[in-house]
Amino acid sequence: MSVTIKDIARIxxxxxxxxxKALNDSPLVKKKTKEAILKVAEQLGYQPNxxxxxxxxxxxxxxxxxxxxxxxxxxxTLITKINDLLGQQAYHTLLSIxxxxxxxxxxxxxxxxxxxxxxxxxxxxxxxxQSTVPxxxxxxxxxxxxxxxxxxxxxxxxxxxxxxxRNHRRLAYIxxxxxxxxxxxxxxIGFAEAIIQFGLPTHPLMTMNTAGNSADQGYRLTKQLLxxxxxxxxxxxxxxxITVGVMRALxxxxxxxxxxxxxxxxxxxxxMASFDVPITAVGAPIERIAAGIVDSLFAIINKTxxxxxxxxxxxxxxxxxxxxxx
Amino acid sequence: MSVTIKDIARIxxxxxxxxxKALNDSPLVKKKTKEAILKVAEQLGYQPNxxxxxxxxxxxxxxxxxxxxxxxxxxxTLITKINDLLGQQAYHTLLSIxxxxxxxxxxxxxxxxxxxxxxxxxxxxxxxxQSTVPxxxxxxxxxxxxxxxxxxxxxxxxxxxxxxxRNHRRLAYIxxxxxxxxxxxxxxIGFAEAIIQFGLPTHPLMTMNTAGNSADQGYRLTKQLLxxxxxxxxxxxxxxxITVGVMRALxxxxxxxxxxxxxxxxxxxxxMASFDVPITAVGAPIERIAAGIVDSLFAIINKTxxxxxxxxxxxxxxxxxxxxxx
DNA sequence: GATAAAAATAACAACGTTGTAAAAATTTGC
DNA sequence: GCAAATTTTTACAACGTTGTTATTTTTATC
Numbered sequence: 001m002s003v004t005i006k007d008i009a010r011i012x013x014x015x016x017x018x019x020x021k022a023l024n025d026s027p028l029v030k031k032k033t034k035e036a037i038l039k040v041a042e043q044l045g046y047q048p049n050x051x052x053x054x055x056x057x058x059x060x061x062x063x064x065x066x067x068x069x070x071x072x073x074x075x076x077t078l079i080t081k082i083n084d085l086l087g088q089q090a091y092h093t094l095l096s097i098x099x100x101x102x103x104x105x106x107x108x109x110x111x112x113x114x115x116x117x118x119x120x121x122x123x124x125x126x127x128x129x130q131s132t133v134p135x136x137x138x139x140x141x142x143x144x145x146x147x148x149x150x151x152x153x154x155x156x157x158x159x160x161x162x163x164x165x166r167n168h169r170r171l172a173y174i175x176x177x178x179x180x181x182x183x184x185x186x187x188x189i190g191f192a193e194a195i196i197q198f199g200l201p202t203h204p205l206m207t208m209n210t211a212g213n214s215a216d217q218g219y220r221l222t223k224q225l226l227x228x229x230x231x232x233x234x235x236x237x238x239x240x241x242i243t244v245g246v247m248r249a250l251x252x253x254x255x256x257x258x259x260x261x262x263x264x265x266x267x268x269x270x271x272m273a274s275f276d277v278p279i280t281a282v283g284a285p286i287e288r289i290a291a292g293i294v295d296s297l298f299a300i301i302n303k304t305x306x307x308x309x310x311x312x313x314x315x316x317x318x319x320x321x322x323x324x325x326x
Numbered sequence: 327m328s329v330t331i332k333d334i335a336r337i338x339x340x341x342x343x344x345x346x347k348a349l350n351d352s353p354l355v356k357k358k359t360k361e362a363i364l365k366v367a368e369q370l371g372y373q374p375n376x377x378x379x380x381x382x383x384x385x386x387x388x389x390x391x392x393x394x395x396x397x398x399x400x401x402x403t404l405i406t407k408i409n410d411l412l413g414q415q416a417y418h419t420l421l422s423i424x425x426x427x428x429x430x431x432x433x434x435x436x437x438x439x440x441x442x443x444x445x446x447x448x449x450x451x452x453x454x455x456q457s458t459v460p461x462x463x464x465x466x467x468x469x470x471x472x473x474x475x476x477x478x479x480x481x482x483x484x485x486x487x488x489x490x491x492r493n494h495r496r497l498a499y500i501x502x503x504x505x506x507x508x509x510x511x512x513x514x515i516g517f518a519e520a521i522i523q524f525g526l527p528t529h530p531l532m533t534m535n536t537a538g539n540s541a542d543q544g545y546r547l548t549k550q551l552l553x554x555x556x557x558x559x560x561x562x563x564x565x566x567x568i569t570v571g572v573m574r575a576l577x578x579x580x581x582x583x584x585x586x587x588x589x590x591x592x593x594x595x596x597x598m599a600s601f602d603v604p605i606t607a608v609g610a611p612i613e614r615i616a617a618g619i620v621d622s623l624f625a626i627i628n629k630t631x632x633x634x635x636x637x638x639x640x641x642x643x644x645x646x647x648x649x650x651x652x
Numbered sequence: 653g654a655t656a657a658a659a660a661t662a663a664c665a666a667c668g669t670t671g672t673a674a675a676a677a678t679t680t681g682c
Numbered sequence: 683g684c685a686a687a688t689t690t691t692t693a694c695a696a697c698g699t700t701g702t703t704a705t706t707t708t709t710a711t712c
Contacts, residue, residue: 096419097419
């Protein structure tokens with residue numbers, strides 16, 4: 001049986017409402033009594049009962065994170081960052097790895113203050129369950145919900161421009177083009193737009209579809225590309241995982257980066273620096289995404305923004321050693 | 327404002343205690359009224375308020391999982407399995423990625439029914455915070471808490487015996503021997519015990535310390551081993567990740583598995599089958615671990631076992647293609 | 653059709669908090 | 683040292699449920 005506010009009251013010889021106030025550091029209670037009460041609470045190892053607390057206050061200090069795909073390592077670091085940032089504001093995160101629908105239902109039952117939805121890929125039409133709790137999407141916006149989004153199109157555009165400005169003309173794109181994954185497609189659209197805008201030549205083998213984000217596919221397609229007739233001077237890779245495969249293939253084939261071939265990758269994460277040749281990469285840095293998400297979370301909790309919004313995270317190109325001018 | 331039991335009562339024209347009973351399918355309410363109430367609840371999109379519920383019932387149907395290191399992929403699948411199993415019993419999991427201490431504190435505040443502690447490595451002395459909620463450890467037992475544990479020692483012993491029975495005599499061990507990680511050490515102890523018991527010859531290069539569980543180290547050390555004077559006929563690898571590195575090195579060096587060299591790995595996971603040569607592996611299958619954990623969770627919730635226990639998960643050796651008799 | 657027994661419903665006190673209104677204790681001003 | 687003003691403390695009603703007890707309605711018996 002856990003110790004309650006009433007136990008403290010009895011021992012400290014005051015009423016339980018005084019204890020409540022003391023515990024919340026209310027100015028309505030005398031400093032001396034406050035200290036005495038705090039000491040008793042301490043000794044008894046008092047832990048507030050959140051159920052009771054949130055029942056009356058309608059606040060839980062909890063952000064529910066719906067994370068249907070635990071097994072996606074790229075998001076682990078992001079969640080860790082968000083958790084840290086939220087912790088600084090006395091908020092806690094609770095993750096659910098259930099399917100989105102049931103996660104939302106559970107979080108509603110628990111009256112979390114806000115829900116953060118990690119959306120692997122924009123799902124089809126069937127809408128989300130009704131939610132009293134405000135929801136923020138990361139990944140792809142969903143219906144009328146507020147969202148935080150990375151401008152992937154712009155990122156890839158910037159990557160091509162970067163290459164173009166360094167006199168590269170024959171480019172190749174290795175990435176996921178699955179028709180049901182809009183997120184991946186957006187990257188490719190950015191690439192394609194830039195190709196057109198800068199008037200770069202195209203080629204049948206210019207874009208290679210990994211149909212997924214696996215290093216293995218990146219590896220296989222790079223080999224295929226290398227043995228083909230098309231000889232690009234630079235490769236644009238769609239993700240970190242793919243880049244892992246690309247680099248392995250390049251190494252095996254004795255292609256020197258960046259002397260023989262330049263490589264720029266999507267995914268602005270620190271791991272990009274730990275390849276044999278540190279990879280120049282483009283994308284939104286994790287810290288910035290995390291900060292953007294946390295800000296937006298507070299926005300929807302405090303209703304500072306009235307209508308659904310979509311916050312775009314600005315991208316960044318980090319120059320490392322994997323590209324060189326022609 | 328969410329809809330409560332009283333709203334339903336008002337609309338259905340009954341008292342709210344009847345609604346409560348109807349919602350819980352109590353035999354005390356007439357079938358006809360029950361149906362009527364259920365229909366109203368449905369229409370109103372009623373979601374029970376867990377805070378209120380758990381305040382009175384002292385049950386939350388929630389298992390808190392303390393998972394300080396999200397970034398450990400091996401555990402993602404395990405957690406997914408546990409979540410599924412628990413879901414079948416109408417329990418839900420909530421994960422906290424905060425440090426163990428604060429995770430326990432939060433879960434206590436929320437009165438979860440039990441806490442599952444994933445312990446990366448046995449930490450030093452400083453004990454855990456006081457907890458009213460029963461705690462189950464996975465990984466290394468901690469203090470007086472109940473635990474589920476895999477007999478890693480036995481697993482590695484079995485691996486060596488398997489090799490021994492197939493006439494291998496010169497063995498090599500590639501794994502993590504970090505002094506602060508008892509879990510990894512236990513594996514090595516099993517290996518060493520078997521070496522002694524079967525009277526196998528030793529060699530200075532017989533054990534290679536990866537100091538961590540990275541594929542890269544496995545790769546590097548395998549290369550080093552291959553270029554050394556010691557010529558083992560079989561390698562015992564300490565983990566899946568290490569095996570990834572070992573296999574890559576072997577392939578690069580043109581060593582054929584199992585013709586030139588046999589390989590057996592710790593970690594009984596499905597991925598072991600997806601190498602070029604499917605890997606014979608030893609360890610507790612994920613399903614069995616998950617089932618063991620869930621059983622134990624119910625044991626501590628229902629207090630069927632009176633004192634702290636330590637459930638050992640039996641290991642299994644899965645024969646695939648990476649070993650061959652000499 | 654009145655009475656007892658059984659079934660269905662309603663009333664209400666918990667659970668551990670917070671916040672508001674009322675009461676008690678202390679300080680101030682003269 | 684007494685009333686008024688101020689500070690501090692207490693009492694009590696919420697919050698949304700559950701479970702127990704009391705009440706009402708229905709059914710069965712003669």
